[in-house]
Amino acid sequence: MSTTPLVLLHAFPLDSRMWDGLTEPLARRARLITPDQRGLGTATLPDTGAAPSLDDAADDVLAQLDQLGIDRAVVGGCSMGGYLTMAVLRKAPERVSGLVFIDTKAGADTDEARANRLTTAERVMREGHQGWLAENMMSVLVGPTTHAERPEVLARVRELVDAQPPAGIAWALRAMADRPDSTATLRAADVPALVIMGAEDQLTPMAEATAMVDALPNATLATVQGAGHLSPLEDPESVAKTVLDWLP
Template sequence: MWEGPARELRARGHRVLAVDQPGFGAAPAAQGPPSLDSVADALAAELDRQGIGSAVLAGCSLGGYTAMAFLRRHPHRVRGLALLAARGTADTAQAAEQRLRFADAFLDDAARGRLVAQTTPSLLGATTRRRRPDLLDRVTGLALAAPPQSVAWTQRALAARPDSTAVLRAAAVPALVVLGGEDELVAAAEARPVAAALPQGRLAVLPGVGHLAPLEAPRETARLLAGLLARAGKAGAGAW
């Protein structure tokens, strides 16, 4: 998902580390009860392996919730924060129940294809779906190829995540909240409080973009992140 923005940022001279979520890509499956705390700790361990003491974190959707968990557990290692398509509150009881039902259904081989076909389009904005049907096909293929056990574990971890508002209020670092103007999963009314909670938070809205800005608008996403990195540098963040 981050290939486009990462390429743009590297061309600007930034070091970029795109980390697979546990159980996806090259990352080993998560162990233990579903919890984003263990995902955040796995990220900390990967930074250790890379010799990185602290970093500017950018996360989209699940990555955003991972970033908030990391901020909760390793605040001294965060030099800047970008949250894309993520809300700061915990799931409502109804939303959590929906995630748990989704997790169970995704493990059903007979139901998975239909479930992916029904839910994947909402990840992209209406403009993207109309202009980039190839991207919808790509995202659908990625969803179908995802390990079912990892998807289910992750959905259960998301359902169990706590409210992060207090953590965001304590984050005295340059911060950016990005919302797609056509995001069908996170509303503007949910994104604005995230930016307001962050002491140095700024909100940016990308018109014609849905839930996955790094895929739908890689150059615009990279431009926004470059601005955040510049702010972090002026704040004395140094190298990342």
């Protein structure tokens, strides 16, 4: 039985509970680590005074690997978790034995997207986020099939979004807005990689997945039918099987 360490990093604006549907099958084959990212879920938001940066969140991931005595791990994530995976790869490529990218992209934000994130962060800190943030994002977080057929997933997404601390949401938005383009980082990643995309993902077009596969030296592309941007929540069985079939 494989005991490959596998780190999975959650999407925004959720926490590690988004992986609950995958935990049992993945844990049979891997040493599964699903941390909350700083300021979200149960993770604290350090008051360092520094500008929000995914590089600091990457330090959190590496510190947890140190605490667990893990030298190298397969590291992956969904959406923002994918951005954080790329930050880990930039900081410590020698710690990464494989990559899993789910519904994410390598490029930096456009000027418009960056401005929208910063405006949303300001609103969250000014008036909170419960209700409106989940509602505003729901149309693009999950796919049409989920909207039509999986009301329990919609309820779970709303629950997870509403549960997050406003300060953590604002920090994550500002950190994502400041992230660099990671295409060159992917080109230098000489490890096996898996790119998973929900076929109905409206936030990350399939062209973004293709671009990542083209940049990565050793990548496999998989599509999850009937799922959108949060494919691990929308169809956890398919995503878990895809990861297990690929896992080194």
